[in-house]
Amino acid sequence: MAQSGANPVITELRERISHLEGGVSRRTQTLPFGISEIDEHLPGGGLSYGALHEFAGGAAGTVDGAAAALFAAGVAARTKGKVIWCLTRPDLFFPALAQAGLHPDRVIFVEADREEDVLASMEEALSFGGLGAVVAELVRLPMTASRRLQLAAEKTGTMGLVVRRWRRQTEASDFGQPTASSTRWRVSVLPSEALPVPGVGRARWLLELMRVKAGECAEFEVGACNAAGRIDLSTGFVDRQDKAGRSVHSR
Amino acid sequence: MPRVVSIFLPDLSTDRIRRADPSIPVEQAIAVIARSGSKRWVSAADAAARKAGVHVGMPAAKAQALFRGLMLVDADAVLDTNALERITLWALTQYSPIVAVDPPDGIVMDTEGADHLQGGEQMMITAIANRFRAKGLTARVAIADTWGAAHACARAIERETVIVPRGETVRAVEQLPIHLLRLPDQIVVDLRTLGFKTIGELSATPRAPLTLRFGPEIGRRLDQMYARLAEPIEPVRSPELIEVSRAFAEPIGAAETINKYVGRLVTQLVSELQRKGLGVRRTDLIVEKVDGARQAIRAGTAKPARDVAWLTKLFRDRTEKIEPGFGIERLSLVAIVTQPLEEEQRSSSLVEEDTTDITPLIDVFGNRGQRVYRVAPFASDVPERSVQRIAAAATERDANWVHHWPRPVRLLHKPDPIDAIALMPDKPPVSITWRGKRHRIARADGPERVFGEWWKRDSELEAVRDYFVVEDERGQRLWVFRSGDGVDPETGSHRWFIHGIFA
Numbered sequence: 001m002a003q004s005g006a007n008p009v010i011t012e013l014r015e016r017i018s019h020l021e022g023g024v025s026r027r028t029q030t031l032p033f034g035i036s037e038i039d040e041h042l043p044g045g046g047l048s049y050g051a052l053h054e055f056a057g058g059a060a061g062t063v064d065g066a067a068a069a070l071f072a073a074g075v076a077a078r079t080k081g082k083v084i085w086c087l088t089r090p091d092l093f094f095p096a097l098a099q100a101g102l103h104p105d106r107v108i109f110v111e112a113d114r115e116e117d118v119l120a121s122m123e124e125a126l127s128f129g130g131l132g133a134v135v136a137e138l139v140r141l142p143m144t145a146s147r148r149l150q151l152a153a154e155k156t157g158t159m160g161l162v163v164r165r166w167r168r169q170t171e172a173s174d175f176g177q178p179t180a181s182s183t184r185w186r187v188s189v190l191p192s193e194a195l196p197v198p199g200v201g202r203a204r205w206l207l208e209l210m211r212v213k214a215g216e217c218a219e220f221e222v223g224a225c226n227a228a229g230r231i232d233l234s235t236g237f238v239d240r241q242d243k244a245g246r247s248v249h250s251r
Numbered sequence: 252m253p254r255v256v257s258i259f260l261p262d263l264s265t266d267r268i269r270r271a272d273p274s275i276p277v278e279q280a281i282a283v284i285a286r287s288g289s290k291r292w293v294s295a296a297d298a299a300a301r302k303a304g305v306h307v308g309m310p311a312a313k314a315q316a317l318f319r320g321l322m323l324v325d326a327d328a329v330l331d332t333n334a335l336e337r338i339t340l341w342a343l344t345q346y347s348p349i350v351a352v353d354p355p356d357g358i359v360m361d362t363e364g365a366d367h368l369q370g371g372e373q374m375m376i377t378a379i380a381n382r383f384r385a386k387g388l389t390a391r392v393a394i395a396d397t398w399g400a401a402h403a404c405a406r407a408i409e410r411e412t413v414i415v416p417r418g419e420t421v422r423a424v425e426q427l428p429i430h431l432l433r434l435p436d437q438i439v440v441d442l443r444t445l446g447f448k449t450i451g452e453l454s455a456t457p458r459a460p461l462t463l464r465f466g467p468e469i470g471r472r473l474d475q476m477y478a479r480l481a482e483p484i485e486p487v488r489s490p491e492l493i494e495v496s497r498a499f500a501e502p503i504g505a506a507e508t509i510n511k512y513v514g515r516l517v518t519q520l521v522s523e524l525q526r527k528g529l530g531v532r533r534t535d536l537i538v539e540k541v542d543g544a545r546q547a548i549r550a551g552t553a554k555p556a557r558d559v560a561w562l563t564k565l566f567r568d569r570t571e572k573i574e575p576g577f578g579i580e581r582l583s584l585v586a587i588v589t590q591p592l593e594e595e596q597r598s599s600s601l602v603e604e605d606t607t608d609i610t611p612l613i614d615v616f617g618n619r620g621q622r623v624y625r626v627a628p629f630a631s632d633v634p635e636r637s638v639q640r641i642a643a644a645a646t647e648r649d650a651n652w653v654h655h656w657p658r659p660v661r662l663l664h665k666p667d668p669i670d671a672i673a674l675m676p677d678k679p680p681v682s683i684t685w686r687g688k689r690h691r692i693a694r695a696d697g698p699e700r701v702f703g704e705w706w707k708r709d710s711e712l713e714a715v716r717d718y719f720v721v722e723d724e725r726g727q728r729l730w731v732f733r734s735g736d737g738v739d740p741e742t743g744s745h746r747w748f749i750h751g752i753f754a
Contacts, residue, residue, distance in 0.1 A: 061727070084612070096660045096754070110621050111621060130607030200696045204726070205754075
């Protein structure tokens with residue numbers, strides 16, 4: 001555990017609680033971001049498998065949730081095994097997800113007509129087990145539903161990623177409602193990193209960790225997912241890694 | 252409440268002749284000649300023959316005299332019946348668990364609970380008509396609340412398909428002629444003599460005198476048509492189908508009991524399949540109730556299955572949809588589509604990485620009527636065509652998109668027109684207005700030129716789109732394009748559109 005050095009008393013208490021909750025089997029594994037600043041804020045040192053994580057877009061991105069979806073895709077890309085993606089509005093453009101490291105062979109889309117069916121599909125997929133991650137695009141996530149999803153995820157140790165996207169800006173206040181998910185993130189777009197030449201640089205995000213079980217909120221400025229689905233802390237320096245071989249015109 | 256599809260094959264006998272001998276040219280007129288006693292008459296004529304003036308019931312000699320090039324074939328009722336049965340058995344594997352022959356020239360099926368898998372009733376019957384046409388069979392398809400109504404409507408229409416909405420049976424059939432009521436010919440002739448023309452007139456006539464004069468047949472057909480009398484469809488079966496069933500002396504109704512027996516039937520079916528080395532792709536559960544009504548549940552699998560737990564799960568999911576009514580008398584489980592399935596080693600976890608077979612999960616989604624698919628690259632530069640949907644259980648392609656340019660996460664279903672201020676021919680916009688909101692562009696990349704695909708559509712012969720990645724002052728990144736190269740008006744309208752949103 002990442003924090004073990006930080007506070008041994010808390011660690012011991014945590015272990016005692018997890019012992020009461022059902023012993024060793026409950027100690028879930030985690031998927032670290034590989035960035036110590038972020039991982040330190042997450043119990044277990046990363047996004048835990050067998051739990052529900054929520055992502056929403058901030059500012060103008062609440063309606064399309066593009067950044068949130070790509071962030072979730074990046075997380076899913078770093079897991080192993082198949083990914084089930086449940087949705088109602090099929091406007092995802094897969095080449096972008098492929099650029100975040102998610103191979104098309106790994107993703108199976110389940111398209112439904114109604115929100116409730118998306119919830120049901122996600123629960124079914126989470127309790128199936130053996131999958132890398134289950135992603136769902138949802139407008140509403142009621143407490144009861146999120147609890148069911150969380151339990152299904154805990155049972156099989158599959159990671160559940162919920163991308164919240166709304167139909168209009170005002171609905172985003174729904175994100176204040178409590179749910180049973182382990183972490184809740186908001187991803188807003190920031191102006192891209194400045195290039196020495198005119199052109200759009202690597203995308204940057206403001207990553208807000210709004211809620212985390214047994215942890216504290218935090219904010220990070222990060223560079224968007226690269227071809228391996230990894231984000232990195234924005235340093236202000238130009239990242240030339242994925243700029244190779246590009247003809248850039250300018251204005 | 253059932254929904255019944257009736258498929259009428261008006262040219263079955265001539266279509267059968269054509270299907271049996273594909274060398275007959277399309278323009279060749281065909282007439283089928285039947286004998287009754289010493290009389291030879293035309294019992295069927297195809298479209299070309301009808302155009303030349305040949306009609307059913309005409310003496311054969313007259314038809315021959317009328318049209319020299321006419322091809323005359325002797326009628327063969329047995330071959331017609333066999334052809335119809337074959338088509339019906341094929342329809343059974345395709346559309347619905349309850350499909351029956353509606354002799355002499357029709358198919359009837361109960362599609363209650365089957366249409367949502369095919370995108371609704373309109374989509375389903377259009378698809379049926381198209382499939383039949385592709386197989387060289389003229390078909391008229393109607394869907395209604397009852398067998399009688401669907402039968403009559405399918406035979407009354409000139410169009411290929413008709414939908415009679417729920418509860419609209421009376422309005423749909425009252426103007427139809429009485430010969431569509433499936434009555435014996437003699438009764439129809441007598442009724443005509445009495446001056447009856449339409450079904451509406453007949454049903455408005457007091458029942459007692461009609462029954463006294465013609466017997467109970469007219470009342471029965473009318474009641475069946477208006478759903479006052481149930482008319483169960485006895486599904487067609489062939490000896491090759493593997494079927495297990497269980498009859499109950501005491502009708503059952505409780506959900507647990509149903510589940511228990513379904514579980515046992517699955518076990519029985521699987522052992523039967525095992526004996527034959529088969530796996531099942533489509534399985535029907537037919538529930539026969541005390542009142543003679545039938546309900547069917549079809550479960551499909553993405554690949555051959557012979558796993559008790561897997562199949563049981565597929566049915567357990569939906570046994571709650573069974574309405575036992577007054578009780579269930581009989582449960583049968585039929586393997587409709589089977590494929591050879593050999594025993595295979597499931598996993599050797601010592602060397603290989605443990606991969607989970609998720610086909611059962613795909614089946615659960617599919618049977619709930621959800622669209623399950625994967626996407627794969629398609630060789631096209633036009634963004635909306637570069638992605639194709641493939642079956643979820645398709646083999647892995649290992650192909651990926653090759654793009655040096657970033658691609659947006661959300662692609663708008665249709666490019667949205669925007670107002671843009673830009674210098675022609677190849678400068679990105681300085682500002683754009685989308686959905687009433689103005690974005691001042693701070694940075695931009697482009698243009699990435701996409702050419703139209705002239706080999707697909709003539710209108711794209713010279714079409715060009717110039718794509719730009721633009722970023723507004725607040726960091727929102729959008730994908731915009733200008734239709735046309737900015738110089739030549741032939742290449743496009745030079746109007747601006749937004750096509751995608753980047754993360």
